[in-house]
Amino acid sequence: MKKIFIALLSICLISTNVISQPKDINSMTKEDVLNMPYDKLLEMDLETVMRLADIVGVSMDELYEMLLNKDVSSASKKAESSFEAPLSTTVLSSDEIVQSGARNIEEALRLVPGMIIREKTNGNFDIHIRGNDNLPPDNMFIYSENTMSLVMIDGRPVYNYVNGGTFWECLPISIADIDRIEIVRGAASALYGANAATGVINIITKRPDSKDLSINGSVTGGSQASKIANINIGQSINTKLGYRVSANYEYMERTTDLLYSLKMDSMYKVQDLFNEMDPQLPWIKLTDPGDGNGLNKYPHTNIARDKWGVNGGFYYEPNGNIKTRFNLGSQYSDVLSTTFGDQVTPLSTRVSNTSYVDFSGEIYGFTTQVNYNFGYQDVVKGDEGFKVDMNVLNASGEYDFYVKGLNIRPGVYYQNATYDDSKHLSTVGNGFLNGERELSSIGGGLRADYMFKGIRFIAGVRAEKYNVNSEIYLPFQLISTYNLNDKHMFRANYSRANRSPFLVDTYADFNWDRSARSYPQQMKFTGSQDLELAKVDMIEVGYRVKPHKAVQVDIEAFMTTTTDYGYLSPDSVVGNFALVSTTNVVLNNSYTPIGLPPTAIPAPAIPEFVNMAYQNIPLESKQYGVTANVDWVVNKNLIVKAHGTVQVTKLENYCPLNTNEIIEAMMKDAGYTMTVANMMGQTPPNIIPNMNNLPTGTSTTTFFSADNVAGPGVTLAPYPSMLAYSTTRPDSLISIEHSSTPSFYGGISANYTAFEKMNIFVSAYYYGAQDFKNMYGTYKIEPKVITNIKVSYKVWNDNAVFLNARNLFNDNKAEFAWGDKTQGTYLVGLDIKF
Amino acid sequence: MKNKGTILIIVLTLSSLISKAQDEKFKALFIYNFTKYIEWPQEKRSGDFVIGVYGNNPIAKELEIIAQKKMVGSQKLIIKQVDGVSACMGCHILYIPENKSSIVETIMNSISQQGIVLITDKTGFAKSYSGINFVNINGKQQFEINKKHIENQGATVNSGLLSLGIIIE
Structure with missing residues (x-):
C-alpha cells in the first residue's frame, strides 16, 4: 500500500512538475500565445x-490595410x-x-x-x-482626342505637342x-503643369530592390493574330x-482588312x-488623285497595332539623402487608328519612332x-505635311522646406518643344509647320501643405509663360482634407488648370490643294500665336469611408467648367466664289449617262478657296x-x-454648325442663296451616272473677271466670317446637353485566388x-x-500558364464612332516571374 | 433569424477587435523591446521616457498597459498622444501609424537631431524616412531598420537589434 502511495505521489509530482514547466515555444499554438499574460x-x-x-x-486587418490602402505619391508629390x-x-498595382x-x-x-475607354x-x-469627349463637336476626328489629360512615365510627360493628346502606342514601356499606375482625376496643373486639366496618369516603373536577379514578363498569343511579349530584368548590384x-x-x-468610307457608308478594300x-x-x-491606289497611306489594313520598345534604367543611391535614376529607351509603332486629318475613311496609319533619356534625382530635399x-x-502616313521630327526637353527642380508642421515646396519648370x-x-x-517651330514655357510654382489636428490644408499655384502667348497662366489648387477618424475622410478641392499651346494650332501655314476633288479647290489652314489656352x-x-475594416468606399462629386476652347473653323471665304462662271468637266472615258453629259455647270456660289x-x-x-x-x-x-x-x-x-454648314452660312450672309450642300452635294443637272461604268475625268473652273462683276478696278476682298462662333451672331449660339460622353460608365471586378496556385480574375x-x-455626321x-476573364495557374513558383479572354461574349458593337x-x-500565354 | 444576424454581427465585430488588438499588442511589445537596444543622447537619458503615438491609435492603449508595468532603464515610461509637429519634440520614440503616413515626411524633416526615433508602419518608409518600420512579410510581423536614420537623431543602435531586423541602407 505504501509502495503504491509513493508511486502515485511520484507520478503526481512528476506530472505537476511537467505541467508547471513553461511550454517550449516551438510547440506553442496561436491560442497559447494569445493567452499569455502581459507580464510574461x-x-x-x-x-x-x-x-x-x-x-x-498578423491579422486579416493588416491584409485589409495592404490591399485597400496602397501607397500613392502623385496626389501630393x-x-x-x-x-x-x-x-x-486610384492606384493600380502591378499584380492587379x-x-x-x-x-x-x-x-x-x-x-x-472615372475612365471612359x-x-x-x-x-x-x-x-x-x-x-468632356469630342469637344468642340462638329469638326474632324482630331477633336475627339483627349488633349486635356497628362500621361507621364515616372514623371516624364509623354504628350503630343503637335496636335495635343497622347499617342498611347508611343509609350516605350509595357x-x-x-510597378504601379497612379491616376489623379481632376484639374492638377498646379502640381504638374499644362495639360493636367482633367487628370493625370502617372505610370511608375519598377526599381530593382534585390541583389538577386529578378525577371518578370509574359508571352501571349491568340486570336486576331495577337502576339504580345514583354520582359523586365532588374537587379541591385x-x-x-x-x-x-x-x-x-x-x-x-x-x-477586318477593309476600310469604311464615310461618304459611301460602306466597307472597301483599300485599292477599291x-x-x-x-x-x-x-x-x-x-x-485625292495624288494618293494613287492608297497603298502608301494604308500599306497593311489588316494590322491594327504593331509596336516594340526597349528601355534601360540605372539607379544610384549612395546614401539615404541622395537617390538618382537614369532611364533611356526607344520605341517604334505602326498603328491604324482614327485619323488626325480629313480623310475619306475614319482611320489612318500612324507611325512613330521615338527615344528618350530621363534623369531624376532627389538630393537632400531637392528634387x-x-x-x-x-x-x-x-501622324497621317502618306499625307505630306504630317510627318514631323520632334525634340522635347523638360526640366524641373523642386525643393522641400519644412517649418514645423508646414511643408513648402517651391519649384521651377522649363519646357522646350x-x-x-x-x-x-x-x-x-x-x-x-514648314520648318522648325518652337513652343517653350518657363514657370515657377509654390505649394504649401499643412496639417493640424486631422485637418490638412494644401495651397498650390504655378505661373507659366509661353513663348507664343502674351498671358501668364496661373493654375492653382486649394484643397482641404479632414480625417474625422481612421474611418472617415472628407475633402474639398477648388482647382484651375489649363492646356498648353499646340504647334499646329499656333503655327499652321498649310495650303491644301484640292484640285480634282470636290469643292473648295483650295483650303488654307492658319494658326495663331495669340490663342487663349483652354482652361478648366x-x-x-x-x-x-471604411464602413467595415474590409470595405473602403470612395465617393467624389465634381463640377467643372471648361472655357477658351481652340477650334479650327472657317474664317473667311475668298470672294472669287462670286466670280465662278462655269465648271467644265472633261471625261476620260465614255459612259452612258441618263441625260446630258456634264460639259458645263453654272456654279456661281461654289467657294473656290476657304481659309x-x-x-x-x-x-x-x-x-x-x-x-x-x-x-x-471579402476574404484573403x-x-x-x-x-x-x-x-x-x-x-x-x-454653335450647332459643322464646317460645311458654317461655309454655307457665310455664303448666305454674303447674299448667295445657293447652299454649299446644294453645290457640293448635288448631282450635276441632268446627270444620273450609270454606276456600273463610272466616269473619270477632270474638272476646271472658269471665272468671271472681277471687272465684270464689281466694276473696273474693284478688288473683291475675302468675305470674313460673321457667323457661328462670332459675337456678331449671338443668335446662333445655343445651350444643349452634350451626349458624346455616356451618362453612366463603370466597371466591376473580382480577383479570386481559388487555391494557392490558381487565380481567376x-x-x-x-x-x-x-x-x-x-x-x-x-x-x-x-x-x-x-x-473579360483570365485564369492563371502557377506551374512553377510564380510562373503561371493562363487563358485570357477579352470581350468574352464577343460583343462586336463598335465602341468608337x-x-x-x-x-x-x-x-493563351505564360506569365514569368522569378 | 434577426437574432442570429445580430449575434453574427457581434461575433464578427468582437473577433475583428480581438484580431486587431493582437497586432497592436505585439507592435507595442516590439516598441518596448526596441528601447533596450537603442541608446539615446545624453540629454535624453534623464526625466521621463516618452513614447509618442501620432493621432488616435489603439496601440497607445497597449503601450499604456506596458507603461504601468515597466520602466525604460531608470526612466519612467510615459505614453503621449501627439498631433502636430511641435507636439512631437519631447518624444524619445514617435510611432506614426499607417493611416497618418502623409505626415511622416514633414515630421522627419522637422526633427533633425532631436533624439527622436521614428517608427512607421508603411512599406518602404525605412528607406526614406524612419529608423524602424513595421512590415508584414508573408503574414508575419517583422521590422525594417535604418541605422542611419536613427543615428541622424543622435541615438545609437545596438548590433543585436540590427541582427533581428531587416537592414535598410
Whole structure:
C-alpha cells in the first residue's frame, strides 16, 4: 500500500512538475500565445517576442490595410496612403494589372474609376478621364482626342505637342515595366503643369530592390493574330547601385482588312476605295488623285497595332539623402487608328519612332528631373505635311522646406518643344509647320501643405509663360482634407488648370490643294500665336469611408467648367466664289449617262478657296458628376471592386454648325442663296451616272473677271466670317446637353485566388449610349458591356500558364464612332516571374 | 433569424477587435523591446521616457498597459498622444501609424537631431524616412531598420537589434 502511495505521489509530482514547466515555444499554438499574460510577455527578449509574433501571425486587418490602402505619391508629390490622398486618386498595382489580363496599359485603365475607354481598333483605345469627349463637336476626328489629360512615365510627360493628346502606342514601356499606375482625376496643373486639366496618369516603373536577379514578363498569343511579349530584368548590384532593362513587342490584327468610307457608308478594300468615284461628282474620285491606289497611306489594313520598345534604367543611391535614376529607351509603332486629318475613311496609319533619356534625382530635399525626347512621328502616313521630327526637353527642380508642421515646396519648370517637318516635305510650303517651330514655357510654382489636428490644408499655384502667348497662366489648387477618424475622410478641392499651346494650332501655314476633288479647290489652314489656352475650373468634394475594416468606399462629386476652347473653323471665304462662271468637266472615258453629259455647270456660289483658322470660341462646357468606388476584401482569397460614374455635360454658347454648314452660312450672309450642300452635294443637272461604268475625268473652273462683276478696278476682298462662333451672331449660339460622353460608365471586378496556385480574375466594363457628332455626321454608340476573364495557374513558383479572354461574349458593337467592330480576343500565354 | 444576424454581427465585430488588438499588442511589445537596444543622447537619458503615438491609435492603449508595468532603464515610461509637429519634440520614440503616413515626411524633416526615433508602419518608409518600420512579410510581423536614420537623431543602435531586423541602407 505504501509502495503504491509513493508511486502515485511520484507520478503526481512528476506530472505537476511537467505541467508547471513553461511550454517550449516551438510547440506553442496561436491560442497559447494569445493567452499569455502581459507580464510574461514583458519578461521576454525581443527575439522571443518575435518568435511568438510569428506564431500568431498578423491579422486579416493588416491584409485589409495592404490591399485597400496602397501607397500613392502623385496626389501630393510625396508618399502617402491612398486613404489620405487629398485628390481623387486610384492606384493600380502591378499584380492587379497582370492578374486582370489587360493586354496593354490602355486596357488596364478600364479597372479605374472615372475612365471612359473605347477600343477604336483592336488594341488601340480612346481614353478620357471623366469625359468632356469630342469637344468642340462638329469638326474632324482630331477633336475627339483627349488633349486635356497628362500621361507621364515616372514623371516624364509623354504628350503630343503637335496636335495635343497622347499617342498611347508611343509609350516605350509595357505592363512588365510597371510597378504601379497612379491616376489623379481632376484639374492638377498646379502640381504638374499644362495639360493636367482633367487628370493625370502617372505610370511608375519598377526599381530593382534585390541583389538577386529578378525577371518578370509574359508571352501571349491568340486570336486576331495577337502576339504580345514583354520582359523586365532588374537587379541591385550592391546597396547603392542597381539596373533594369526591358523589352516589349505587341502585334494585333484588326477584325477586318477593309476600310469604311464615310461618304459611301460602306466597307472597301483599300485599292477599291481609292478607285471609287464620287457619286455626286462622278467625274472625280472620292480620294485625292495624288494618293494613287492608297497603298502608301494604308500599306497593311489588316494590322491594327504593331509596336516594340526597349528601355534601360540605372539607379544610384549612395546614401539615404541622395537617390538618382537614369532611364533611356526607344520605341517604334505602326498603328491604324482614327485619323488626325480629313480623310475619306475614319482611320489612318500612324507611325512613330521615338527615344528618350530621363534623369531624376532627389538630393537632400531637392528634387530634379531632366528629360529629352526625340524622334519622328508620322501622324497621317502618306499625307505630306504630317510627318514631323520632334525634340522635347523638360526640366524641373523642386525643393522641400519644412517649418514645423508646414511643408513648402517651391519649384521651377522649363519646357522646350521643337518640331520640324521640313525634312519630310517635297517643297517647303506643303506642310503645316514648314520648318522648325518652337513652343517653350518657363514657370515657377509654390505649394504649401499643412496639417493640424486631422485637418490638412494644401495651397498650390504655378505661373507659366509661353513663348507664343502674351498671358501668364496661373493654375492653382486649394484643397482641404479632414480625417474625422481612421474611418472617415472628407475633402474639398477648388482647382484651375489649363492646356498648353499646340504647334499646329499656333503655327499652321498649310495650303491644301484640292484640285480634282470636290469643292473648295483650295483650303488654307492658319494658326495663331495669340490663342487663349483652354482652361478648366473644378470644384470637387470627396468622402472616403471604411464602413467595415474590409470595405473602403470612395465617393467624389465634381463640377467643372471648361472655357477658351481652340477650334479650327472657317474664317473667311475668298470672294472669287462670286466670280465662278462655269465648271467644265472633261471625261476620260465614255459612259452612258441618263441625260446630258456634264460639259458645263453654272456654279456661281461654289467657294473656290476657304481659309480655316485656329481660333478661340465662346463655347463653355459644364460638367457635373459623381463617381463612386467600392473595394471589398471579402476574404484573403477574394477581392471585389466596383466603380461607376454618373455625369452630365452641358454646352453653352454652342454653335450647332459643322464646317460645311458654317461655309454655307457665310455664303448666305454674303447674299448667295445657293447652299454649299446644294453645290457640293448635288448631282450635276441632268446627270444620273450609270454606276456600273463610272466616269473619270477632270474638272476646271472658269471665272468671271472681277471687272465684270464689281466694276473696273474693284478688288473683291475675302468675305470674313460673321457667323457661328462670332459675337456678331449671338443668335446662333445655343445651350444643349452634350451626349458624346455616356451618362453612366463603370466597371466591376473580382480577383479570386481559388487555391494557392490558381487565380481567376473576372472583370466587366460598361458604358451607356452616346451620340458622337462630328463634321461627317452623327454616330450613335450603343451601350456595351465588355466582359473579360483570365485564369492563371502557377506551374512553377510564380510562373503561371493562363487563358485570357477579352470581350468574352464577343460583343462586336463598335465602341468608337465609325471605328472597327471590335470582337472577342482569346489568348493563351505564360506569365514569368522569378 | 434577426437574432442570429445580430449575434453574427457581434461575433464578427468582437473577433475583428480581438484580431486587431493582437497586432497592436505585439507592435507595442516590439516598441518596448526596441528601447533596450537603442541608446539615446545624453540629454535624453534623464526625466521621463516618452513614447509618442501620432493621432488616435489603439496601440497607445497597449503601450499604456506596458507603461504601468515597466520602466525604460531608470526612466519612467510615459505614453503621449501627439498631433502636430511641435507636439512631437519631447518624444524619445514617435510611432506614426499607417493611416497618418502623409505626415511622416514633414515630421522627419522637422526633427533633425532631436533624439527622436521614428517608427512607421508603411512599406518602404525605412528607406526614406524612419529608423524602424513595421512590415508584414508573408503574414508575419517583422521590422525594417535604418541605422542611419536613427543615428541622424543622435541615438545609437545596438548590433543585436540590427541582427533581428531587416537592414535598410
